Amino acid sequence: MHVAGALNTDFQPTRESLPPPNVSYQQSVLGLAPNKSHKNPFPFILRAAAVYPDKLAIAHPDVKHPAFYTYAVWTQRIQNMAYALIQAGIRPGDRVAVITPNWYSLHFVAPGNYETPSVDAHFGVLAARAIVTPVNTRLTLHEVSYILEHSGSRLILVDRDFTHLIENTNIPTIVCHDTGRVGDPYESFLSAGRVFSAEKGWAGLDVEPDENAGAVLCYTSGTTGRPKGVLTTLRGSYLAAIGNVVEGQISRESTYLWILPMFHAAGWTYPWANVFACATQITMRSVDYPLIWKHFLNSGVTHYCGAPTVQIGIVNDPAARPLPRNISAVIAGAAPTAHLISQLEQKGIKSVHLICSSIITSETYGPFTRCYDQPHWKTLTLEQRAKLMARQGQSFATAQDVRVVYPPQDENDEELRDVPKDGRTVGEVLMRGNIVMKEYFRDPEATRKAFQGGHFHSGDLAVWHPDGVIQVVDRSKDLIISGGENASSLAIELELSSHPHVLEVSVVARSHPKWGERPMAFVLLRPEHAPKWKDNHDGFATELIRHARTLLPGFACPEWVQIVDELPKTSTGKILKTNLRKVVAKL
Amino acid sequence: MHVAGALNTDFQPTRESLPPPNVSYQQSVLGLAPNKSHKNPFPFILRAAAVYPDKLAIAHPDVKHPAFYTYAVWTQRIQNMAYALIQAGIRPGDRVAVITPNWYSLHFVAPGNYETPSVDAHFGVLAARAIVTPVNTRLTLHEVSYILEHSGSRLILVDRDFTHLIENTNIPTIVCHDTGRVGDPYESFLSAGRVFSAEKGWAGLDVEPDENAGAVLCYTSGTTGRPKGVLTTLRGSYLAAIGNVVEGQISRESTYLWILPMFHAAGWTYPWANVFACATQITMRSVDYPLIWKHFLNSGVTHYCGAPTVQIGIVNDPAARPLPRNISAVIAGAAPTAHLISQLEQKGIKSVHLICSSIITSETYGPFTRCYDQPHWKTLTLEQRAKLMARQGQSFATAQDVRVVYPPQDENDEELRDVPKDGRTVGEVLMRGNIVMKEYFRDPEATRKAFQGGHFHSGDLAVWHPDGVIQVVDRSKDLIISGGENASSLAIELELSSHPHVLEVSVVARSHPKWGERPMAFVLLRPEHAPKWKDNHDGFATELIRHARTLLPGFACPEWVQIVDELPKTSTGKILKTNLRKVVAKL
Structure with missing residues (x-):
């Protein structure tokens, strides 16, 4: 990105944002052993500023008032934030809520939440030894009142x-007008x-001495x-961020575009990962x-990172064209279809597929697994390969175990029995290791349940x-019997989306007098x-069901197909099956 | 590297080296918290084998009997080693010595110590929760008796x-004939x-539950x-290895050539780093x-990695030619000259310069700093840039602080005062953080001295x-007053080596009636x-001193120059100034 001149003309940091001459990035280490550092992602920025100040x-x-921060200037702003928080009475372990813009529409124009307070806070709040609480603005x-109170x-x-x-x-509040200019209350x-x-x-700021102290308190968007x-820890955030650097091969030559919301599992630790790599x-x-x-x-x-729904928007945008060089995309939040993966590859976007699925991202600092492509896949067709890649994979660099086990017999059954590796037996996904959350904040009962058998x-x-x-074949409640x-x-859904007329599809169970349940597809x-089927929804239903019969066993073919103008989604872009089920219940 | 057929024809692993069908790479986790994994570099191989078995x-x-191991086969061999060690009575924390080939000549043909027991041991001994003690075979x-007894x-x-x-x-001993064949006592x-x-x-092997337990006990080659x-820890080894992966951008597409001795600071953690990256x-x-x-x-x-002396051998070998693609070299163990860096670059070898200097490598798991090239260096000449790059740099990814401080006033002075960043004031290099050793084994006094003021x-x-x-300007005792x-x-030395006739040079102090000490150069x-100066050593001395006068202040110009056929070196390729000083003392 060329910013020649930008720093001098478009944007002038406030006088207080400018680092002093001979700045020192050394913090007080509170008498730690010589061979012990705090595993904490915040000091990444001190090293980045020391090595690449300019x-x-x-x-x-x-935006109207563009901002461009060098590592030296940005690091000074973060230091200022830490002192400002301390001055405002924030003490170690306190929570600081961050509420910045988020998607205001769910299709095709999906705005982000990417402004300076959010990315500043991932460092500044930690530098003050406090906990970031990003709030979903949708x-x-x-709901926001509940989160502010509960946190x-x-x-x-x-x-x-x-x-x-x-x-x-x-609660005391600082408003940001996103100007970066003198006079902005945030500035x-x-x-x-x-x-x-x-x-x-x-030197006036101590590093948090307990690496198991809280880092981020992120509320699930629970359907x-x-x-x-x-609640995540500093240690986990450090290791998850480094894991993302290794898996994504992010380096000081990299430029990361924020498409993923930063409030979603702390942006999957990418605010820190990019700084660890000294990227832009x-x-x-x-x-x-x-x-x-x-x-x-x-x-x-x-x-960049993004859920499949955003990736669909990207590849289908009229501006989309083959790229002159590869871009690495991390897809997670739900399982991408083979069709989507092949579309991305055709545009020159190399996807690093990490885990999917709703609930786990927050509890595992974002991605936990990755489907590693194998050398012998090169001989496969794009379609075949994409099908293999759409699987969720194996545990990634700094993750530890991921297993699929039989469901517990009862509440107190702590024994974990792995399902056979046969590609058929369905079990629950369990994880453990450094990049599993610390706990559900102020909810020991939910924590106990989530950690049964020593795994998440x-x-x-x-x-x-x-x-x-x-x-992943489904969320427990999404299975259709x-x-x-x-x-x-x-x-x-994977199979239906291979139909050339389908942009996005969601399938839920609908009760059936004979079979108990049968699948219903919303397309x-x-x-x-769309115009072709405008006045012939039944014709499309027949066509799609015929398509499904060539790919799926009879019990899995949709019994009903409904064309919709929009699919209900959470603020993070996940389809709200709960809402679809309500629709179905009334049919 | 192409090995098609090699696995089937050239080499047959023993029956016991073949993993069973449906192998599980899950270990017993000894009731750890769900969000805690052992930071231990050994399990890297379990993940590599799970993801890339073939x-x-x-x-x-x-060698006469070449060996090629896939990750699945190699991991099985390591498991076998762990059980074999346990069967042999090795208990957690015990030391296992490894004595494998090493350099048998110090110039131009510098053989390595790279055979299977050494690289196996970095995983197998840790899998048995014991400590690797690599022994320098020179x-x-x-001396070996001393190490075996002391360890x-x-x-x-x-x-x-x-x-x-x-x-x-x-001590019970297993001899390896380096055949990989049935009948070899090691097999x-x-x-x-x-x-x-x-x-x-x-599942039958517990992971070591204490991440601060010993990993490697490496003896300094102390001059x-x-x-x-x-003594290093599992935690430190884990973080140092990951740091090397990030700094070297090692990936599953990488192939690492073992040139650095594996006994030297555990091969700077590269045995683990390469496996973390799933490289070959x-x-x-x-x-x-x-x-x-x-x-x-x-x-x-x-x-690959190597000390400057090896890099000199590489670029000056008759087989050397420009490479079709870049290779990344990590240079450490002593400061490379600008001349060497520019030679490497001309051959297509991109050097990642990490810290240098003798004593610190073992105590800091190998490299601790790196000189990060800056975007604006692109406008400099190769010579100018190489001069900047030959500096030791700043702390690297998973290292923490590196500082230069004034020497302590006395034995009990624990206050650390940084020297000014003026490029002139000389102080001592101090480090701290996760990749600093645990201690000098069974030597609390040396440990206390080394860790004065909470830094190494x-x-x-x-x-x-x-x-x-x-x-780095010198080891304390190498300063000439x-x-x-x-x-x-x-x-x-840096300036003298820019003379086109100089291959390698070492400078020591020689006493002088008027100035106290004056520099003497061995070239x-x-x-x-060489033939040109064969019978005219004095002519060369005059020539080199004249060259030095254009580059150095008078007090730093050598007073004496001696042409030698060989420079005395330690087994790790570091010049033995002690021996040169003995020569000087007799003059």
Whole structure:
């Protein structure tokens, strides 16, 4: 990304954002043993600033007041934030809520939550030894109130567009107008921190001495019930971020484009991973697909992450075209279809497929597994290979065990018995290791249940293939039991989406007088094919069911097909099957 | 590296080296918390074998009985070793000595110590929860006896060529004939382990529950006094190995050639780093330069490590030619000259320069710093850039602090005061963090001294440049005090080596009636220029001193120059200044 001149003309950091001459990045180490450092992702930025002070760290270009921070300037801002938080009374272990923009529409123009307070906070709050609580801005006032109260947040950093979400709160609040200019209350807050520091610099800030202290408190977007607070540790964040660097081969030559929401499992630890690698990050306030393609084609983007729904938007955007060089995409949040993977590859986007599926991402710092492509796959067709790659894979670099086990016999059954690696027997996905969360905050009962048998229970159902790769077939509640046979709604969706007219599809169980349950498919058509079926929904249903019969056993073929204009989704882009089930219940 | 057929024809693993069908790589986790894994480099191989069972892991091609192990086969061999060690009475924390071939000549044909017992042991001994004690084979019988006794080794794995080093020992010994064939006592030992396992597999082996337990006990090749035993931890080994993967950008597409001795600081953790990355490793029994070039040109080598003295041998070998693609070299063990770096670059070898200098490598798991090239260096000449790159740099990915401080006032002075970053003030290099050793084994006094002020004292003297980069100017005892001025022998060597006729040079202090001390240079001439000066040593001395005067202050110019046929070196290729000083003392 070329920013020549930008630093001098487009953007002037506040006086307090400028590091002093002869800056020292040394912190007080609190008498630790000579061979012990805190595993904490925040000091990554001290090293990056020491090694590459003048390198572009953060670019926030597509706004009225663009901001471009070098590592030296950004690190100073983070130091200012840490002092500002301390001045505001934040003590070690306190929670600081961050509410910044998020997707305002769910299709094709899916804006992001990428502004400076969010990315600053992943370092600044940790530098103050406090815990970041990112809040999903698609939530209602009522839900946000619950999270603020449950987390016991002591301070809120909020974007100008989301102050309505905290109308009722008494918690001290800093509003950010996303200008980066003097006069912005957020900038004033940072500047006051610099003054308060009395130029003690990094040496005036202790590193958190307990690497098992909390890092991020992220609330699940749970499709049912109250959101749960997933508390992660500094140690886990450090190792997960390094794992992402290794798996994604992120380096100081990399440029990462923020498409994934940063509130989603702390952006899968990428705010830290990119800094560990000394890469450049581009943030967008509004993630629209033409803008993504502008950056793909012109800003040297090498890496991004996104759920399949976003990837579908990317490859189907009119601006999409083959790229002059490969970009690495990490797909997770749900299982990508083979069709999507092959579309991405045709555009020059090399996908690093990591785990999928809803619930587990927050509890495992984002991705935990990866389907490693094998040398002998090179002889396969793209379609065959994509089918193998769409599986969830094996545990990744710094993850530890991932297993598929038979469900427990009862509440107290702690014995874990692996299912055979036959690609057929369905069991639950369990994980353990350093990149599993610490606990559900203030919910020991939910924690106990989730950790039964010393492993984290993901709630995902999967098979284990003979090559050791696991493949998620469904969430427990998404399995369709048709005539005593278990049909995976995910497997059905995978096959239906291979129909050339299908853009996106979701399948749920609908009760059936004879078979107990039968699959019902909700289909979003590709815009170019939609007119053909506009007045002939039945014709399309017949066509799709015929297509399904060539690919699926009879019990797994949809009995009903409904064309929709939109699929209901969570704020993180996951399809809300709960809502579809409500629709089905009324039929 | 192409091995098609090799596995089937050239080499048949013993029956017991073949993994069983449906092998499980799961170990017993001893009731650890769900979010805690042991940071231990040994389980890297379990993941590699699970993900890439059929990938070539180890190639040992240049011997009478070549061996090629896939990850599945190699992992089985390691499991066999673990059981064999347990059967032999090895208990957690016991030391197992490994004595395998080493350099038998110090110039141009520098053979390695790279055979299967050594690389096997880095995993198999750890899998048995014991400690690897690699022994330098250039040592005498007397020195080896000392190490075996001091380490309290309970078992010895020894190569057929080095049994004379353990003549007097009563310690149980397994001899390896490096055949990989049935009948080799080493193979019988492994096979017996498989039988002893009763097919309990990995589930029958507990992971070491204490990540601060010992991993490797490596004896310094100390130029003076008794060797000290540097004890490293599992945690440190894990983080150092991952750091090397990130810094070297080693990936599953990489092929690593073993040129560095594996006994030297556990091969700088590369035995584990390569496996973490799922790369392929090529081992050589004898490191001769034509063979290295054969592999560079034909075996897809992407990475190697080596001290400057080996790098000099590589670039000056007649087989050397520009490479069709870049190879990454890590240079450490002493400071490379700008001349050497530019020579390497001209051959297509991209050097990742990490720290240098003798004493610190063992105590810091190998490299601790790196000189990160900056974008704006691209505008410099190769010579200018190489000069910047020859500096030791800043702390690397998983290292923590490296500082340059004023020497302590006295024995009890624990206060650390950084020298100014002026590129002139000389201080001592101190390190701390996860990749600093645990202790000097059974030597609390040496440990206390080395860790004064909560940092590891490297004994290296350095300046700190304004850009944050440190540059080693000398070992404490290598400083030459001439007329009250401190002259760095390393700085003098750097300048003298820019003379086109100089292949290698070493400078030591020689007493002088007027100035106290003055520099004396010992020079090894390039073979093509040696004849010219054969009968005119004085002429060369005049010429070199004139050259030095254009580059160095008068007090740093050598007063005496002596042409030698060979420079005395330690078994790890470091110049033995102690021996040169003895020569000087007699003049």
